[in-house]
Amino acid sequence: xxxxEFIRFLGGAAVAWPLxxxxxxxxxxxxxxxxxxxAEDDPxxxxxxxxxxxxxxxxxxxxxxxxxxxxxWAAANAERMRKHxxxxxxxxxxxxxxxxxxxxxxxxxxxxxxxxxxxxVIDPVGSGFVExxxxxxxxxxxxxxFEYSLAGKWVELLKQIAPHxxxxxxxxxxxxxxxIGQFAVVQAIAPSLGIExxxxxxxxxxxxxxERAIAAFARSPNGGLIVTVGGTAFNRDLIIALAAKxxxxxxxxxxxxxxxxxxxxxxxxxxxxxxxAADYIDRILKGEKPxxxxxxxxTKYELVINLKTAKALGLTVxxxxxxxxxxxxx
Numbered sequence: 001x002x003x004x005e006f007i008r009f010l011g012g013a014a015v016a017w018p019l020x021x022x023x024x025x026x027x028x029x030x031x032x033x034x035x036x037x038x039a040e041d042d043p044x045x046x047x048x049x050x051x052x053x054x055x056x057x058x059x060x061x062x063x064x065x066x067x068x069x070x071x072x073w074a075a076a077n078a079e080r081m082r083k084h085x086x087x088x089x090x091x092x093x094x095x096x097x098x099x100x101x102x103x104x105x106x107x108x109x110x111x112x113x114x115x116x117x118x119x120x121v122i123d124p125v126g127s128g129f130v131e132x133x134x135x136x137x138x139x140x141x142x143x144x145x146f147e148y149s150l151a152g153k154w155v156e157l158l159k160q161i162a163p164h165x166x167x168x169x170x171x172x173x174x175x176x177x178x179x180i181g182q183f184a185v186v187q188a189i190a191p192s193l194g195i196e197x198x199x200x201x202x203x204x205x206x207x208x209x210x211e212r213a214i215a216a217f218a219r220s221p222n223g224g225l226i227v228t229v230g231g232t233a234f235n236r237d238l239i240i241a242l243a244a245k246x247x248x249x250x251x252x253x254x255x256x257x258x259x260x261x262x263x264x265x266x267x268x269x270x271x272x273x274x275x276x277a278a279d280y281i282d283r284i285l286k287g288e289k290p291x292x293x294x295x296x297x298x299t300k301y302e303l304v305i306n307l308k309t310a311k312a313l314g315l316t317v318x319x320x321x322x323x324x325x326x327x328x329x330x
Contacts, residue, residue, distance in 0.1 A: 030067045030285050033093035035084050035107060037100045039075035044256050044270070051271045052097070055278035061285070074103060085110045095284045097277055100145075101178055102230075104129055108140060115290045117280045118142030119273040122178040122229065124295055133295040141280065141290040143273045144297050145178075151185040151228065153266055154251045157303075158224050159193045160321050161264060161310070162249035165224035169198045169217045169248075171239065173230035182228040195224075202230065207238055214239075218246035225250035227257065229267075236260060247313055258304040258329060263313065268298035302326045 034052075038045045049071070053063050061067040070091055072084035085106045088096060095115045098104045104118045108129060122145045124130045131137035133144075158165055170186055173179030183199060190197050200213050217223055225248045227239060236252075240261045243250040250263050258265040280293055303321075306329040310317050322328065 027066070029065075030061070031091065031093040032067060032069045032281060033088035033091055033096045034069060034071045035074065035081070035088050035096070035098050035103050036071070037074050037076060037081070037103045040071070040073040045073065047271055048099075048274050052274040052278055055275040056282070059278060059282040061278075061282065067285075078102070082106045089114065095281050097281065098142075101127060101129075101176060104140075111139070113139055115284045116140045116142070117277050117284070117290070119277050120145045120268075120270060122146065123148070123181065130295055135291070136293070136295055137291050139290050141293040141295055143276055144295060145229065146268055146298055146301075148178075148181040148185050150267065151182040152189040154226050154228075154253070155186055155189045155193060155195065157264060157266055157321070158226060158249060158251045159195065161251075161305075161317055162224055162313075162315055164222050165249060166194055166222045167196050167198065167217075167220065168224045168226050169200050169214065170226045170228060171200045171202045172228045174199070174201050176230060179228060179230045182230075186226060186228070207235060210235065210238060211242060214242045214246060214248070218248055223248050227252045227262075229253045236262075244309070244312065249313055249315060255302050255304045255327070258306045258327075261306065261309060263306055263309045263315075265302070265304045267301065269300040269302055272300050273298065304329065 036045060053069065056067065063069045070093065072088055074081040074084055081103055089110045093114060095117060096107060098107050098116060098118045099120050101121050104121055107116060116139055118140065119142055121129065121142060124144060125132060130140055158168060168190065170183055172183045187197060198217055225243050227250060236257055237260065240257065244261065252258060252262045252265040253267040254270055255265050283293065284290065303325045304327045305317055305322065305325045307317065308330060
């Protein structure tokens, strides 16, 4: 290369390099706020966070690089939920991820402008969170937990795996729509299966009262336990331990109950919802609006049987139930 051409090349590069560096510096790091109902050290929280961030990475968003994910953990405390909702809003995120009805409600009260993607919410239309499933409207969309009708499956499964059960304690939250709706379905199905119900109000009970309520129920024979969604995930270890102590066959709504020692669970794959939420967040960060993204139902349900627990309770799981199981824990 001749000397004059070489000098011209260097001059052009000197102009190009600062421009490229300036362009890189001007790329704004996007921000995602996350408010969870669980505690940060809950094993389910750890799994959900890993699945969510991995899904984001697959879509081109790496936490700490081109996106920052700010987490807040409410640990089932209503006051903390409201406080953290305000904190997340103050961070001015581009989009917010929330889980469950009890977290979504204060977040919607805190902002009607920042896009919100929810997971594990029951009846978002009936709860007033969105206008319709097909056209959510406003700044909110996401993924439903399940239809109330699923609660009927819990009664049927309990009777199939423990035919001797004629009484069932139903742990539920009577103060919110999901708890009321699930119990109504259980109440409608139970008589046809010869099961008498005893509701236990999860939202009003501290640990000592929970122990007394379940112990009192277990004094009579042929009892079982149906654990609904709402107010139960936060003290699931206690509920599982009490079911084992009083030898109560129990059915739970999520896999992490069965993997934690519960007899069986049937419900949506909670981790999959976080992967799907990452896709919606990616689309919102790229310019789409929540109002144009339909609310979606779960696509994957899991029946999990814990054979170790069944054996401890003296139960033989029918082959027909085992054949339908997505996972068998031994």
